Amino acid sequence: MIILDAAEEMFAELGYSAARIDGIAKASGYNKSMIYQYFGDKLGLYTEVIKRADQISEQATGSTITDFMKNDNLVKDPIVFRLFLEKITKEIYEFLLEHPRHLKILFWEAAEDWKTWNQITYRPDDITQLYELAAAAKKNGIIRQDFDPAMFPILILNMTTATIQAFSRYGNVLGKLDSPQIREQTIEQISKFIIHGVMEPSLL
Template sequence: METAQQPSSGRKRMSRAEREQQILRTAEEVFATRGYQAASMDDIAQRVGLSKPMLYEYFGSKDGLLLACLERAKRELLECTSAAAAGASDPEQLLHDGLLAFFRFGEEHARSWALLRNESAVPGTGLDTELEAVRRQQVDFTANMLRSSLPATEESRLEAFAEAIIGACERMALWRESRPEVTPEKVTEHLMALIWPSLSGELGQKSESTSNSHDQA
């Protein structure tokens, strides 16, 4: 006697890792468009085709899901800025390409950027801490870029420069939101016009100081 065969849906069963990425993509969109408070776990579960209890099994809570989204966005931002800076041949290009990657990330990953910049929608110390960790990551990355270009500059000065650059990037990114005609290339040009003269002067001063030391020797 033949056993009845179950009809095949034709769908490939997702691995846990694939399902997690699907949930994160969907949750990122919901959080970014509706805001954290208005976002519903029921809606997210329905969109990905899971039960609400199963969604909680993956991420524990709504806070846990948002934290996972922020961690993913933080990782992607660091990856794209690091990749851009890796091909630079001189300090000016290093700064330019790092800034350009930051602004392109905001444009090409609009949902991730909406999560990272919309701090007012995020309650709770743990979430605030994660948002600050994203900022800290980019400050440290920028300080490392400057450190390689300005090895003779004192550490506290490098840190101050990095904090100022990231603060300026955040404000310029917000400024662009109401000016869609301003491209990532154009906003990078604006910021380079502000920052690079000071840094190039710093480079010149250090070079002159080193030259004078060699002459005196």
């Protein structure tokens, strides 16, 4: 949708606080009253932008979670669990690279202490799924006993977003992410970090 595209671009470039409905209306080619009619207010429009990004992400990573969740051995077999970690890390990383505006919105939220994010009523349920999965894996001895399952989804998301952000700063050392080889190496390194950070060492 044109309005959501314009809003996403504005929120990504300026952050929620500085973005203005007037600017979004001008960029989209629609009048301001129509935006208010469809979305209520700026927070309502922002919510729809976040919801759409999450739905696109769900299409990218949802099948991976769903397929692995159907496997009874996921939280029992360390090999299956490790494959899951490699796959979901790769898909989240590639999604963020392919949707840089959503990544910028996440960075704006972090800079503003997530104050706007915590106001919206829409809440993706993938965090809950990942927590429950980690809790079950820990119960079965696959995840380290000194690791808190609540940290599991946080670790995966923060490792991917922070690494992408770091490439802009350390590109002269790390290389450029537009190189397929560099992308694959980076995904592999993140996966290894997560795997060795959460899984029981004796199973590696």
